[in-house]
Each structure stands twice: as C-alpha cells, then as structure tokens.
Amino acid sequence: MTTRFEATEAWARARDQADPIAPLRHEFEFPRGDDGMPLVYLCGNSLGLMPKAVPNLMQQELADWGRLAVEGHMRAKTPWYSYHENFRETGARLVGARPGEVVMMNALTVNLHLMMVTFYRPEGRRTKIVIEESAFPSDSYAVATHVQSRGLDPAEHVIVLRPDEGGHTISTEAVERLLAERGDEIALVLLPGVQYYTGQRFDLGQITRAVHAAGAIAGFDLAHAAGNVPLALHDWDVDFAAWCSYKYINAGPGAIGGCFVHERHGQNSGLPRYAGWWGNDPATRFRLHLNEAFVPREGADGWQISNPNVFSMTPLLASLGQFDRVGMGALRAKSLDLTGYLEFLIGPVSPDRLEIITPGNPEARGCQLSLLIKENGRAVFDALRARGILPDFRQPDVIRMSPVPMYNSFVDVWRAGSALVEALRG
Numbered sequence: 001m002t003t004r005f006e007a008t009e010a011w012a013r014a015r016d017q018a019d020p021i022a023p024l025r026h027e028f029e030f031p032r033g034d035d036g037m038p039l040v041y042l043c044g045n046s047l048g049l050m051p052k053a054v055p056n057l058m059q060q061e062l063a064d065w066g067r068l069a070v071e072g073h074m075r076a077k078t079p080w081y082s083y084h085e086n087f088r089e090t091g092a093r094l095v096g097a098r099p100g101e102v103v104m105m106n107a108l109t110v111n112l113h114l115m116m117v118t119f120y121r122p123e124g125r126r127t128k129i130v131i132e133e134s135a136f137p138s139d140s141y142a143v144a145t146h147v148q149s150r151g152l153d154p155a156e157h158v159i160v161l162r163p164d165e166g167g168h169t170i171s172t173e174a175v176e177r178l179l180a181e182r183g184d185e186i187a188l189v190l191l192p193g194v195q196y197y198t199g200q201r202f203d204l205g206q207i208t209r210a211v212h213a214a215g216a217i218a219g220f221d222l223a224h225a226a227g228n229v230p231l232a233l234h235d236w237d238v239d240f241a242a243w244c245s246y247k248y249i250n251a252g253p254g255a256i257g258g259c260f261v262h263e264r265h266g267q268n269s270g271l272p273r274y275a276g277w278w279g280n281d282p283a284t285r286f287r288l289h290l291n292e293a294f295v296p297r298e299g300a301d302g303w304q305i306s307n308p309n310v311f312s313m314t315p316l317l318a319s320l321g322q323f324d325r326v327g328m329g330a331l332r333a334k335s336l337d338l339t340g341y342l343e344f345l346i347g348p349v350s351p352d353r354l355e356i357i358t359p360g361n362p363e364a365r366g367c368q369l370s371l372l373i374k375e376n377g378r379a380v381f382d383a384l385r386a387r388g389i390l391p392d393f394r395q396p397d398v399i400r401m402s403p404v405p406m407y408n409s410f411v412d413v414w415r416a417g418s419a420l421v422e423a424l425r426g
C-alpha cells in the first residue's frame with residue numbers, strides 16, 4: 001500500500017494548499033444543501049459545475065440579439081456567423097486533434113448517427129458494428145436503429161463485447177481476440193474512451209491499431225473521456241469520435257457536443273454524409289438557390305448541417321477557455337492524486353460491503369470510481385446525501401464518485417471518503 005496519503009483532514013488541507021491549480025475551484029458555482037453550505041459535489045461525470053464567467057457571456061449574447069438583430073451575425077461581440085470557429089483550436093487541443101479535425105455541433109447521440117452515416121459502410125461479409133455490453137442506452141439505441149436503417153437486423157449485425165470472465169471490465173486483449181477471430185465481418189468498432197458505468201478507460205491507441213489491422217473503422221464515444229483524461233486522437237489515428245460537453249466540459253445542461261473526424265477523412269470530399277448548408281464551403285454557402293451541388297468544407301466543419309445554436313454554445317467560450325488555460329497535463333496529474341486518495345480512504349472498507357469495480361490501475365481509469373455496494377446501496381447513497389456529499393447512483397447498486405481536478409479539492413475527497421467509511425460501518 002502506498003504511503004503518499006494520510007487519512008486526516010489536516011493532511012488533505014495541506015495538500016490543497018500545495019496544489020498549484022486549487023484556485024480554479026473559485027471560478028465555479030457550487031450547489032448548496034438545505035443548510036446553505038456548499039455540497040461536496042462528485043457528480044462531474046454527469047453534469048459539470050457552472051463556470052462563474054457564463055452568465056456575463058450569456059448576457060452579452062442576449063444584449064447583442066436585442067441591439068443588433070440580424071446584424072449580430074457579423075457585428076455581435078462574438079459574431080454568430082463564425083461562432084463555431086471559436087472552438088477550432090481549443091476544441092481540438094482538448095482531445096489531441098489538429099485544428100480543423102474538431103467541430104462543436106449538435107449533441108452526442110445525433111453526432112454518433114451522423115458519423116455512422118459516413119463511416120458505417122456495410123459491404124459483403126463486412127457488415128457488423130461492435131459495441132460493449134451495458135453500453136450507455138443511447139448508444140445501443142443509436143447503433144441498433146442505424147443498422148436497421150440500412151435494412152439489416154441488429155440481432156445479427158451488432159456484436160456485443162462482454163466483460164472478461166469473472167470481471168466487470170473488458171481487456172484490450174479481448175478486443176484484439178475478437179478482431180483476430182471475426183475481423184473480416186466487422187465494419188465498425190464503437191467503444192467508449194471511458195465507460196460510463198465501470199469507469200474503465202480504454203486504450204484507444206492500441207485498439208485503433210488492432211481495428212485498422214482488421215480492416216475496420218475505429219470510432220469512439222468520449223462522453224466520459226473528453227475533459228477527463230488526456231487524448232491524442234490525431235496521433236492514435238482514430239477515424240472519428242463524438243462527445244458531450246455537459247459532463248467534464250462544464251458547458252451546461254444539454255450543451256453542444258463535439259465531433260472529431262481525422263484529417264485524412266476530412267480531406268475526402270467524396271465521403272457520403274447528411275449535408276446541410278453549414279457544412280458547405282463558406283465561399284459559396286450564401287449562393288443559396290444559385291448553388292447546385294453541395295461542396296463540403298474541408299475538415300470536421302464539413303459535417304455541420306445547421307447554423308450554430310449560439311445560446312447553447314456560449315458556455316463553451318468559458319469552459320473550453322479554462323481547459324486551454326490549465327491544460328490536460330496539470331489536470332490529469334492532480335486527478336491521479338485525487339482519485340488515488342479516494343481509493344486510499346475507502347481501502348479499509350470490508351469487501352463484503354463494497355467492491356470498487358473501476359480498474360485499480362490508474363492508467364486504466366479516469367477520475368471516476370464506481371463503487372458496487374453489496375447491500376442497501378440506495379440507503380448508503382441517501383446517508384451520504386444527508387451529510388452534504390453528492391455522488392450519483394446507478395441502479396441497481398452502484399455509487400459513482402468523480403473527484404474532478406478542475407474544481408474538487410483534497411478536503412472534498414476526504415469528506416466523501418470518511419462519510420462513506422462511516423456509512424458502511426454503521
């Protein structure tokens with residue numbers, strides 16, 4: 001057992017004082033309990049906290065709408081016409097992409113469908129999509145209905161990858177084995193960057209290599225990975241990815257999602273896609289009825305359909321700006337310690353009462369720990385909530401705790417860990 005942590009509030013407090021990015025916490029609003037005290041918020045995996053900079057930015061857009069109306073497209077403080085271009089660099093850096101490989105648009109599941117329109121090309125024997133067992137329901141629905149829309153039966157054409165024998169997680173070897181055995185049937189592998197339920201982080205670089213060696217396409221759902229773990233989508237040669245911005249990216253409920261298309265596909269104007277005017281080359285976009293054929297803009301921008309939803313994109317100016325300022329490197333370094341500390345504090349709890357189903361290897365997880373409570377999971381969750389700790393609960397019996405390096409402190413983790421140990425003792 002490591003000795004780098006101590007289970008005392010004094011240690012946690014000192015650790016916060018030594019943390020160079022601790023002041024970031026003050027840039028966020030925290031929800032409060034009935035006693036008026038800020039809650040220990042460990043739900044960043046579900047809905048990130050609001051950056052305090054957001055209300056002024058929203059007010060600016062509303063004022064510009066009122067003041068300028070249609071002329072706001074060009075003359076607003078942040079012109080609406082090119083709004084999505086504000087995230088060209090920051091959005092790309094967050095996921096290890098080149099500018100032009102990322103566009104912020106729509107929402108996650110919509111983007112998964114749009115990506116499948118292009119990248120799921122069932123042909124001959126190669127017709128199948130691989131997803132993981134217990135995938136997030138929206139992903140399962142999207143894959144099944146997408147396969148159906150091509151006239152294929154999901155029962156036959158969706159391969160569900162099960163956890164390794166006796167475990168909760170799926171090893172890279174299991175993915176490689178499937179590809180070695182059935183690679184010539186597989187058109188697309190669609191796996192998570194970090195699995196929402198178990199918190200397992202997948203090795204996207206190695207998986208992409210294996211998928212490509214089998215002749216298939218590698219796409220990833222980064223809902224729980226973007227803003228949580230460092231990513232290098234370009235260098236890993238990932239074909240496409242999609243994510244949401246309301247979890248670790250703190251851009252608010254239903255925020256505009258992100259989409260990555262590798263440069264080598266972005267330059268291919270011949271790829272099939274569902275087009276709309278916003279994906280068209282801006283040089284000819286406004287020729288409207290004079291324009292006969294759709295000419296996709298190069299890069300991920302060429303997958304846009306509609307003009308940007310400005311009010312929903314505004315929080316991204318604040319949140320992606322924060323990520324860009326701090327950098328995933330500093331966030332990940334703190335994240336490893338915060339989550340390691342939580343694991344350390346829970347360590348003494350008897351395995352009869354609790355099992356951590358998230359991998360123990362820090363490289364194989366993000367910030368989240370998923371705690372399988374052996375008895376009365378809901379009551380344990382309620383006991384934590386009564387003490388001002390707010391994790392989340394997933395039926396039937398998993399409590400997810402996600403200390404987020406952007407705004408959680410070591411004292412937060414100490415409070416949550418000690419409350420949990422106490423709840424499970426009583």
Ligand SMILES: *Cc1c(COP(=O)(O)O)cnc(C)c1O
Pocket residue numbers: 107108109110136138139192196221223224244
């Ligand atoms: C949060 C989440 C979603 C939500 O999809 P939306 O289209 O943003 O509503 C989908 N898939 C996964 C894996 C998620 O974690």
